[in-house]
Amino acid sequence: MADALISQPREVLKRYFGYDGFRPNQQQVVDAILQGRDVLAVMPTGAGKSICYQVPAMCLMGYTLVVSPLISLMKDQVNALDAAGVPAGCINSSVSAAGRREAVQGVMDGSVKLLYVSPERLETEEFRDLCANFPPQMIAIDEAHCISQWGHDFRPSYMRLRRFIESLPQRPPVCAFTATATERVRQDILEQLALRDPFTVVASFDRPNLRFSVIRPRERDKDKRLLELLEKHSGESGIIYCSTRKAVEAVYDLLCEKGISAARYHAALPQAERRASQEDFIYDRASVIVATNAFGMGIDKSDVRFVIHYNMPLDLEEYYQEAGRAGRDGEPAECVLLYTPKDVKTAEFMVIRSKDEADLDADTRYEQVQRAQDRLRQMTFYSTTSDCLRGFILKYFGETAPGYCGACGNCETEFEDRDVTEDAQKIISCVYRLQQRGRQLGRAAIVDILRGSKTERITQNGFDTLSTYGLLADESKTHVRFVMEELINREILGVTHGQYPQVVFTQSSGEFLRNGEPFVIKVPKEKPKQGLVKD
Ligand code: ADP
Ligand code: ZN
Numbered sequence: 001m002a003d004a005l006i007s008q009p010r011e012v013l014k015r016y017f018g019y020d021g022f023r024p025n026q027q028q029v030v031d032a033i034l035q036g037r038d039v040l041a042v043m044p045t046g047a048g049k050s051i052c053y054q055v056p057a058m059c060l061m062g063y064t065l066v067v068s069p070l071i072s073l074m075k076d077q078v079n080a081l082d083a084a085g086v087p088a089g090c091i092n093s094s095v096s097a098a099g100r101r102e103a104v105q106g107v108m109d110g111s112v113k114l115l116y117v118s119p120e121r122l123e124t125e126e127f128r129d130l131c132a133n134f135p136p137q138m139i140a141i142d143e144a145h146c147i148s149q150w151g152h153d154f155r156p157s158y159m160r161l162r163r164f165i166e167s168l169p170q171r172p173p174v175c176a177f178t179a180t181a182t183e184r185v186r187q188d189i190l191e192q193l194a195l196r197d198p199f200t201v202v203a204s205f206d207r208p209n210l211r212f213s214v215i216r217p218r219e220r221d222k223d224k225r226l227l228e229l230l231e232k233h234s235g236e237s238g239i240i241y242c243s244t245r246k247a248v249e250a251v252y253d254l255l256c257e258k259g260i261s262a263a264r265y266h267a268a269l270p271q272a273e274r275r276a277s278q279e280d281f282i283y284d285r286a287s288v289i290v291a292t293n294a295f296g297m298g299i300d301k302s303d304v305r306f307v308i309h310y311n312m313p314l315d316l317e318e319y320y321q322e323a324g325r326a327g328r329d330g331e332p333a334e335c336v337l338l339y340t341p342k343d344v345k346t347a348e349f350m351v352i353r354s355k356d357e358a359d360l361d362a363d364t365r366y367e368q369v370q371r372a373q374d375r376l377r378q379m380t381f382y383s384t385t386s387d388c389l390r391g392f393i394l395k396y397f398g399e400t401a402p403g404y405c406g407a408c409g410n411c412e413t414e415f416e417d418r419d420v421t422e423d424a425q426k427i428i429s430c431v432y433r434l435q436q437r438g439r440q441l442g443r444a445a446i447v448d449i450l451r452g453s454k455t456e457r458i459t460q461n462g463f464d465t466l467s468t469y470g471l472l473a474d475e476s477k478t479h480v481r482f483v484m485e486e487l488i489n490r491e492i493l494g495v496t497h498g499q500y501p502q503v504v505f506t507q508s509s510g511e512f513l514r515n516g517e518p519f520v521i522k523v524p525k526e527k528p529k530q531g532l533v534k535d
Pocket of ligand 1: 019020021022023026043044045046047048049050051300
């Protein structure tokens with residue numbers, strides 16, 4: 001095989017990309033591709049997946065087809081490759097007719113080595129003709145988890161990849177790349193793409209230099225905690241992720257007011273401003289960038305020292321990808337999630353909305369919502385667990401992990417057991433009484449009833465006449481909510497799926513009450529306050 005190569009991988013790596021050596025998994029993937037094998041490479045963000053197909057592309061005759069879902073990034077990637085002397089082109093809906101002709105011409109005269117396309121393009125007549133006459137030497141599929149309905153970013157257009165590959169006169173090696181490692185998604189990629197005896201690498205997702213923690217402030221203390229974190233990291237580079245544009249604006253204003261040099265980034269800003277923000281951050285003119293999840297893909301800044309999530313993301317895939325932008329240089333970095341129950345509610349809305357926008361038939365949509373809700377539940381577990389956070393993440397991604405890493409917020413906190421059996425019973429009884437009246441309510445409403453709030457909704461519906469009304473009036477909202485969340489986590493109470501999830505009394509709830517089981521939660525041990533005198 002080696003003598004059929006037009007260049008040697010190491011030379012290509014050095015000459016075009018300027019690197020002296022491959023990283024461990026890269027070498028293996030490159031070798032496998034050059035031997036003509038299919039590949040499935042599961043590697044975390046930042047591991048260097050692109051090199052794995054870009055280098056072989058330069059070593060092989062002909063051109064490599066790269067399928068990528070991110071139209072906005074394709075152009076940047078192609079420009080960067082061109083600048084490094086790697087002839088690349090792209091075809092997608094945002095490229096002009098003239099630009100497309102140029103790329104096609106490049107394929108025909110053999111000057112283009114990498115052709116980036118969106119999956120939708122594969123179905124056009126023009127493109128099929130091109131590939132029938134000039135078949136690619138290799139197909140690289142970026143973000144391959146988009147093919148899986150179990151994945152967090154399902155794109156129906158990816159489902160048609162297989163047919164496209166099978167329609168080629170001769171099937172080239174197919175290489176799938178993803179940073180999503182759950183077992184189901186992995187299996188799905190193998191099956192949906194019909195990979196043939198693929199060389200498979202699954203890199204460890206552990207990032208030992210990242211310290212994970214979750215802070216659970218009261219809603220009104222959130223900004224205060226954020227500012228404390230920023231003070232601790234003053235002068236360092238960091239990203240603050242928010243789930244909505246509105247939140248980005250609010251946090252950005254807060255930072256400006258406090259004199260912190262910040263930039264902001266979300267999809268509603270004009271492109272010029274987005275680009276300027278991005279550059280201010282990359283070139284350290286702004287130390288912090290406040291952004292929605294629109295920010296970060298394709299950004300390569302290695303010295304990000306902290307990533308703070310001001311809101312909880314929709315799933316751990318997203319969380320880990322965003323948090324993973326910290327510490328790419330291998331130096332210690334911190335990933336903090338600021339969790340408040342309100343974020344769960346926002347996230348529930350967003351799950352439904354995101355699936356509404358996708359072009360899916362009713363059954364698929366229903367399944368997609370269910371799965372997204374399951375992922376959100378796992379995300380919520382992560383936010384409320386007292387177990388090792390690193391262990392939680394690694395297990396989620398299908399790795400075996402020790403129960404104690406010694407270097408995450410939970411491992412560093414001493415927890416103590418607190419028996420909250422009575423509170424748990426009161427919560428369950430409240431759900432039961434409501435159900436007797438033919439009513440099911442969401443978490444927040446139940447907390448309000450238990451705490452004896454006098455909201456209009458409560459009085460109008462006569463919830464204040466329930467025997468359980470006000471039973472937990474002395475407890476904080478956070479506490480009641482926390483116990484309820486734990487009851488849901490442990491499946492003692494149920495929740496419905498849907499836009500407004502409701503808490504339901506189940507068989508397990510009944511058993512729990514009948515058996516009088518103790519209910520113990522873990523709470524951080526109070527540190528003795530030093531030198532604080534209350535007046
Ligand atoms: P991924 O797609 O896996 O998230 P990228 O392909 O964007 O990762 O690569 C992440 C960073 O690592 C980039 O800055 C890239 O240039 C760098 N990189 C990749 N391979 C090597 C290598 N062999 N040596 C040094 N740096 C590398
Ligand atoms: Zn830990």
